[in-house]
Amino acid sequence: MRRTLIRYKARPELADRNAELVSAVFAELKAAGPDGVRYLTLRLEDDTFIHLVEAAAENGSSPIPKLKAFQTFQDGIR
Secondary structure: OEEEEEEEEOOOOOHHHHHHHHHHHHHHHHHHOOOOEEEEEEEOOOOEEEEEEEEOOOOOOOOHHHOHHHHHHHHHOO
């Protein structure tokens, strides 16, 4: 099992857009329903985002980076 913690602070004018992109990832992840994946995102008052990803795959890989919504999220935060 592999756990990954990502923490970053969004610029105030982009924080809401970041939250929308994260929501789309959750929606696609729910629809896909992959086994052994847990994903949590927190948004703090100062627009810091914390993502915790847990993947139970034996090789430690996660299906999340393959999701179209996650790829859009990645493009949207650059």
